[in-house]
Amino acid sequence: xxxxxxxxxxxxxxxxxxxxxxxxxxxxxxxxxxxxxxxxxxxxxxxxxxxxxxxxxxxxxxxxxxxxxxxxxxxxxxxxxxxxxxxxxxxxxxxxxxxxxxxxxxxxxxxxxxxxxxxxxxxxxxxxxxxxxxxxxxxxxxxxxxxxxxxxxxxxxxxxxxxxxxxxxxxxxxxxxxxxxxxxxxxxxxxxxxxxxxxxxxxxxxxxxxxxxxxxxxxxxxxxxxxxxxxxxxxxxxxxxxxxxxxxxxxxxxxxxxxxxxxxxxxxxxxxxxxxxxxxxxxxxxxxxxxxxxxxxxxxxxxxxxxxxxxxxxxxxxxxxxxxxxxxxxxxxxxxxxxxxxxxxxxxxxxxxxxxxxxxxxxxxxxxxxxxxxxxxxxxxxxxxxxxxxxxxxxxxxxxxxxxxxxxxxxxxxxxxxxxxxxxxxxxxxxxxxxxxxxxxxxxxxxxxxxxxxxxxxxxxxxxxxxxxxxxxxxxxxxxxxxxxxxxxxxxxxxxxxxxxxxxxxxxxxxxxxxxxxxxxxxxxxxxxxxxxxxxxxxxxxxxxxxxxxxxxxxxxxxxxxxxxxxxxxxxxxxxxxxxxxxxxxxxxxxxxxxxxxxxxxxxxxxxxxxxxxxxxxxxxxxxxxxxxxxxxxxxxxxxxxxxxxxxxxxxxxxxxxxxxxxxxxxxxxxxxxxxxxxxxxxxxxxxxxxxxxxxxxxxxxxxxxxxxxxxxxxxxxxxxx
Numbered sequence: 166x167x168x169x170x171x172x173x174x175x176x177x178x179x180x181x182x183x184x185x186x187x188x189x190x191x192x193x194x195x196x197x198x199x200x201x202x203x204x205x206x207x208x209x210x211x212x213x214x215x216x217x218x219x220x221x222x223x224x225x226x227x228x229x230x231x232x233x234x235x236x237x238x239x240x241x242x243x244x245x246x247x248x249x250x251x252x253x254x255x256x257x258x259x260x261x262x263x264x265x266x267x268x269x270x271x272x273x274x275x276x277x278x279x280x281x282x283x284x285x286x287x288x289x290x291x292x293x294x295x296x297x298x299x300x301x302x303x304x305x306x307x308x309x310x311x312x313x314x315x316x317x318x319x320x321x322x323x324x325x326x327x328x329x330x331x332x333x334x335x336x337x338x339x340x341x342x343x344x345x346x347x348x349x350x351x352x353x354x355x356x357x358x359x360x361x362x363x364x365x366x367x368x369x370x371x372x373x374x375x376x377x378x379x380x381x382x383x384x385x386x387x388x389x390x391x392x393x394x395x396x397x398x399x400x401x402x403x404x405x406x407x408x409x410x411x412x413x414x415x416x417x418x419x420x421x422x423x424x425x426x427x428x429x430x431x432x433x434x435x436x437x438x439x440x441x442x443x444x445x446x447x448x449x450x451x452x453x454x455x456x457x458x459x460x461x462x463x464x465x466x467x468x469x470x471x472x473x474x475x476x477x478x479x480x481x482x483x484x485x486x487x488x489x490x491x492x493x494x495x496x497x498x499x500x501x502x503x504x505x506x507x508x509x510x511x512x513x514x515x516x517x518x519x520x521x522x523x524x525x526x527x528x529x530x531x532x533x534x535x536x537x538x539x540x541x542x543x544x545x546x547x548x549x550x551x552x553x554x555x556x557x558x559x560x561x562x563x564x565x566x567x568x569x570x571x572x573x574x575x576x577x578x579x580x581x582x583x584x585x586x587x588x589x590x591x592x593x594x595x596x597x598x599x600x601x602x603x604x605x606x607x608x609x610x611x612x613x614x615x616x617x618x619x620x621x622x623x624x625x626x627x628x629x630x631x632x633x634x635x636x637x638x639x640x641x642x643x644x645x646x647x648x649x650x651x652x653x654x655x656x657x658x659x660x661x662x663x664x665x666x667x668x669x670x671x672x673x674x675x676x677x678x679x680x681x682x683x684x685x686x687x688x689x690x691x692x693x694x695x696x697x698x699x700x701x702x703x704x705x706x707x708x709x710x711x712x713x714x715x716x717x718x719x720x721x722x723x724x725x726x727x728x729x730x731x732x733x734x735x736x737x738x739x740x741x742x743x744x745x746x747x748x749x750x751x752x753x754x755x756x757x758x759x760x761x762x763x764x765x766x767x768x769x770x771x772x773x774x775x776x777x778x779x780x781x782x783x784x785x786x787x788x789x790x791x792x793x794x795x796x797x798x799x800x801x802x803x804x805x806x807x808x809x810x811x812x813x814x815x816x817x818x819x820x821x822x823x824x825x826x827x828x829x830x831x832x833x834x835x836x837x838x839x840x841x842x843x844x845x846x847x848x849x850x851x852x853x854x855x856x857x858x859x860x861x862x863x864x865x866x867x868x869x870x871x872x873x874x875x876x877x878x879x880x881x882x883x884x885x886x887x
Contacts, residue, residue, distance in 0.1 A: 167211075167215075168211075169211050169833055170204060170207040171830075171833065172193065172826075172830035173192075174190070175190075175192040177189075179191075181782065181783070181789055182786040184789065184790075184793070186799065189830075189831075190827040190830045191762070191823075191827070193823050193827060193830075204826070205826065205841075205843045205845070206845075208826075208829070208840075208841040208842070209841075209843060209845075211840070211841075212810075212840045212841060212842045215840055216864070216867070219864075219867040219868065222871070222877050223860070223864055223867045225877075226665075226862075226863035226866050226867055227859055227860050227863040229667075229668045230664055230665050230862070230863065231856075232604060232605055233603055233605050233607070233664045234604070234664055234859075235604060236254060236255070236257070237253075237254060237255050237256045238254050239253035239254070239264075239280070239296075240253070241276055241279070241573075241598045242266070242277060242296065243276075243564075243573065244268060244273075244276070244565075244566060244569070245565045245566060246322075246324070246325075246566075247267060247268055247271075247326060248265040248266065248267055248326060249267075249268060249276065249277060249296065250263075250264070250265045250322070251264055251265070251266075251296070252264070253295070254855075259309065259853070259854030259855055259857065260304075260306045260308075260309055260317075260853075260855070261305050262301060262303075262304045263301070263303040263304075263305070264296070264300060264301050265299070265300050265302060266295075266296035266297060266298045266299050266300070267298050274569060274570055274571055275587075276598060277296055277297075279599065300348070302322075302348065303320070303331055303346070305317055309335075309853075309854075314336060314337045315334075315335055315853045316333065316337070316339075316853055317331065317333055318332040318334060318341040318364075318365075319331060319332040319341065319343065319363055319364060319365040319366065320332075321366045321367050322348075323367045323371030324367070324369050324370070324371055324423065327349055328347060328348060328367070328371055328393070329346040330343065330344075330366065330367055331343070332344070332363065332365055336816050337814060337816035337853075338816045339362070339383075340359075340360050340361070340362075340379075340383075341361050341363060341365075342358065342359045342360075342361070343356075343357065343358040343359075343365050343374070343376060344356070344357055345374070345393060354394065356391070356393060356395075358376060358391065358402075360378060360379075361377060361378055362376075362377040362378065362379055362385040362416075364385075364416045364417055364418075365377070365417070366419065368419075368426060368443065368446040369426075370446060372393060373390050373391065373392055373393065373446050373447075375388060375389065375391075375405075375426070376388070376389055376417070377389070377415060377416060377417065380411075382411070382767065382768055382771075382772065382773070383771075384411065384414055384774070385414050385415050386407060386408045386415060387404055387406065387407045387415075388404070388405050388406040388407075388415060388417055389402045389403065390402060390403045390405050390446070391403075405428075405450070406439070406450065408430050411767065411773035412433075412773050412774050412776065413435075413437075413774070414431060414432075414774060415428060415430045416429050417429075420465060420466040420517075421465070421466075421517060421565065422466045422519070423567065424442070424466050424473065425441060425443055426440070426441045426443050426446065426450070427439065427440055427464070428441075431461070432777050433774060433777035434458070434459050434461065435456050435457065435458050435461060435777075436456065436460070436462055436463075437452060437453075437455065437456035438452070438463075438464050439452050439453070440453060440464070453477070453496045454477075454479075454496065457481075459480075460480065461480050461486075462479035462480070462481070463477070463478045463479075464477055465477075465516065465517035465522075466493065466517060467490075467519075468519070469490070472492070472493075473492075473493035474490050474491065474492060474493060475490070475491050476489075476503070476515055476517055476522065477489050477490075477491060477496075478512055478514060478515055482506075483506035484506070484689045484690060484693075485506055485510060485511045485512060485688050485689050485690075486506070486511065486512040486513075486689070487504055487506040487512065488502075488503045488512060488515060488524070489503060490503055504524065509529075511527040511528075511685065511689055513525045516572075518566075518567060518568070518569065518572075519567050519568045520568075520570070520590070521536055521537060521590050522536070523536055523561055523564075523572055524537065524547060525561065527685065527686070527688065530616075530628050530680065530687055531556065531557060531558070531659075531660075532557075532558050532559050532560055532657075532659060533549055533550075534549070534550050534560065534572075534574060535548055535549040535550065536548050536550075536572065538590070548593070550574075550588065552576065554580075554581065555614065555615065556578055556579060556614045556615075556630055556660040557576065557577065558576070558577055558659035558660050558661055559574060559575070560574070560575055561573065561574060562574060562575035562585065570589065570591060571587045571588060571589055571590065573585065573587055574586040574588055574595075577660065577661050577662045578614060578660045578662065579614040579630070579632035579660045579661070579662065579676075580609045580613075580614050580632065581609065581662060582600050582601035582602075583600070583601040583662055584597060584599070585597070585599045601664075603664060603667075607667070611635060612632060612633070613632065613633060613634075613635050614630065614660065616628055617629045618713075619679075619706070619709040619710045620709065620713075621702070621706050621709045622709070623702075625682070625694075625702075625706070627679065627680065627681060627709055627710055628680040628687070629677055629710050630660060630680065631675055631676070631677045631719070632670065632675070632676050632677075633674070633675040633676070634670050634673070637673040638675060640718070641718040643719065643724055644674065644675050644719060644724065645672070645673065645674045645675070645720070645724045645725075645870075645873035645875040646674060646675040646676075646677060646714060646720035646724060646726070647669060647675070647676050647677070647726050647727075647873065648677045648678075648679055648707075648710065648711060648725060648727050648728070649676070649677065649678050649727075649728045649729065650678070650679040650681055650707045650710075650728075650733055650736050650737075651684060651729060651730070651731075651732060651736065652681040652682065652683035652684050652695055652703040652707070652732070652733065652736055653683045653684070653695070653696070653733070653735075653778065654732065654778060655683075655684065655689070655692035656684055657680070657684050658678050658686070660678075665859070665863075665866065669870070672870060672875040672876050672877075672878075673875060673876060674873060674875050677710070679707045679711075681706035681707050681736075682694045682695030682699070682702045683696055683703040696779070697788070698780065698787070698788075698791050700779065700792075701794075701795060703736060703739075704739040704795060705743075707727070707736055707740055708740055708743060708747065711725060711727070711744070711747045711748065722748065723749050723874065724749060724874050725747065725748050725749055726750040726751070726752060726873045727740060727748050727750070727751045727752070728751075728752040728753075729752075729754070729756070730754035730756070731754070731757055734753040734754055734755060734756020734758060735756060735757040735758060735760060735797060737752070737753040737756060738756060738758040738797020738798070738828060739795050739800075741797065741806055741807065741809065742795075742800045742801065742802065745804055745805060745806050745807055746805070748807040749807055749808065749872050750807050750809070750810070750872030750873065751807055751809045751810075752811075752869060753809065753810070753811040753812075753825065754811075754813075754865075755812065755814060755820045755825075756797075756813070756824065757824060758797040758798055758811075758824050758827075758828040759796065759797075759823070759827055760792055760796055761782060761789070761792045761793055761796045761798075763775075763821070763824065764776070764779055764780075764781075764782055765783050765789075767783070769821070779792060797828055798824070798827055798828050801828075801831045801832055801834070801835060801837075804835070806835070806837040806838070806839070807872075808838045808839075808872050809829075809832065809839040809840070810840045810842070810865070810868050811825040811828065811839070811840070811841050812842045812843075812865065813825045813826070813841070813843050813844070814843065814844040815843055815844065815845050822843055825841060826841065826843070842864075844861075
């Protein structure tokens with residue numbers, strides 16, 4: 166099929182604040198309409214035809230990803246109770262296998278030595294023996310049988326280790342079915358609860374489980390308590406908390422000490438936490454701090470001198486957040502400031518243990534981790550962990566035990582594969598436990614990562630991270646480049662290693678990240694200055710970064726491809742309209758490109774909670790005008806657009822497929838060269854299964870390589886060295 170599908174025009178009027186907008190493609194929202202399905206399938210057929218010349222490259226990229234990946238592998242075990250828990254993968258299987266093995270001694274906190282994985286030299290693992298005494302808890306491959314999509318949500322073990330709670334989604338719509346497995350017999354109990362949100366858990370006794378359900382807009386709004394072994398229906402389960410405010414989502418949790426159960430209610434800018442003594446799971450939850458608009462806080466429990474204290478990270482009068490300690494019996498009483506507010510350091514969270522506290526924060530655009538030996542000490546008691554790379558990301562990973570003497574950490578950079586450490590608090594030793602294997606002769610010395618700065622129109626300096634191969638990129642000679650951006654919800658795009666990305670770098674491409682306002686890389690104000698009526702800064706920052714890369718000779722407009730997903734897809738649509746001449750191509754994944762239509766409809770998933778991020782166009786004419794001024798769909802105009810590929814999923818509940826479908830139809834009206842690929846059995850995160858995900862990435866990257874003008878096979882590539 167070489168002729169692009171032309172969507173039928175069926176005009177409907179949208180009238181708000183005396184503005185009339187004629188939408189010719191709103192009819193495509195009817196997901197069950199055969200005409201809609203037929204149109205999406207026609208788009209897929211057209212995309213297949215237009216990319217058929219890339220099939221060999223797609224297969225080559227897939228094989229490169231596969232050849233570099235140790236397919237049979239297992240994670241570093243995490244101790245919980247009397248067991249080491251871990252997940253392993255087997256070559257040829259799409260999903261992981263969740264396992265455990267018994268500890269050898271009660272004082273043993275050193276993970277068992279991982280079994281040796283042998284290879285026959287062709288980049289695929291042959292054997293990886295299980296840990297001694299292994300018990301398979303859940304094989305996702307078995308659970309996924311017969312389904313085109315599979316995603317594991319909640320996964321929780323009862324305190325005594327005898328029961329497993331797990332929840333699965335087989336549609337991609339983020340609605341889960343909870344099941345309970347007896348780990349002694351290996352059989353599932355009759356309890357089965359369908360239509361839940363993610364985040365279910367056992368109480369401390371294991372007698373009850375707590376879970377959330379959603380309202381008509383698919384917002385988690387009600388917490389339920391279920392007694393294990395009783396009928397799984399609304400009549401048998403008890404509703405213990407309901408959130409009527411449509412701006413707030415709710416979830417359940419517990420403190421690491423297992424002293425308290427928690428209900429967390431939060432909007433984008435406000436939070437409220439309720440606690441319940443875990444010894445009384447049928448009791449009444451009490452609020453820590455009543456909600457106040459604009460005040461966010463998180464709570465951890467600790468003990469100081471035998472007394473229960475709450476450690477609270479909050480932004481009440483502290484834009485970058487501060488850490489305080491209060492009495493658990495009087496959380497609104499006297500506050501002891503442990504870490505005061507700092508203008509240049511964004512405090513992101515803490516983890517409290519019996520003997521120490523772990524503090525995570527962001528400084529100079531990078532994540533940091535520090536340890537305090539006692540939760541009651543002030544900031545001068547912090548020991549920051551040091552790393553010697555110019556760009557990196559570090560954070561806590563899998564630390565479930567209150568009394569553990571170690572802190573499990575995850576570390577990575579653009580050139581360092583994902584690495585797992587244990588930090589021994591008593592000695593200060595940082596012990597590497599495992600680094601992600603990269604098969605086929607990966608040499609990090611071939612690669613360089615660096616940071617540059619663009620200057621926005623208002624004078625703000627915008628960081629850009631770059632990574633490339635030194636031997637394939639010549640300074641001053643424009644190289645094919647992929648520039649990634651997001652810029653919403655204070656979400657930061659931190660340096661991270663990617664096996665798939667190596668296939669781009671080996672073809673002489675530069676990978677760059679524009680750390681635009683709206684993200685959180687440079688602190689809370691970086692976020693505040695890229696949202697609501699400041700949202701245009703996100704787009705102009707990205708454009709400034711593209712101009713910087715071109716002006717410095719790193720790349721040229723005919724070799725520069727932009728990529729963003731979800732809210733980053735909105736960024737892609739906006740810059741396509743605002744600066745189309747800067748890019749040779751734009752890759753937009755599950756893109757939020759019809760924001761005004763979506764945010765005007767409170768019945769849609771996420772809409773009301775989005776008002777804190779984007780503004781409320783339904784009730785505020787200024788917010789309406791602001792969003793309309795940059796909405797990708799409504800600002801398509803007659804210009805020469807770069808080549809555009811947009812990928813979406815039919816069952817996505819976060820950004821509905823109709824948004825990119827309408828955007829593509831509108832772009833076709835002005836003659837844009839645009840492709841639409843719709844996964845017909847997937848959700849917001851794309852296809853499920855690792856091999857399917859690799860093929861999806863190979864498809865995306867083959868298009869990027871083609872549009873950026875990179876060498877299809879590459880020189881000095883992995884293909885030449887394997």
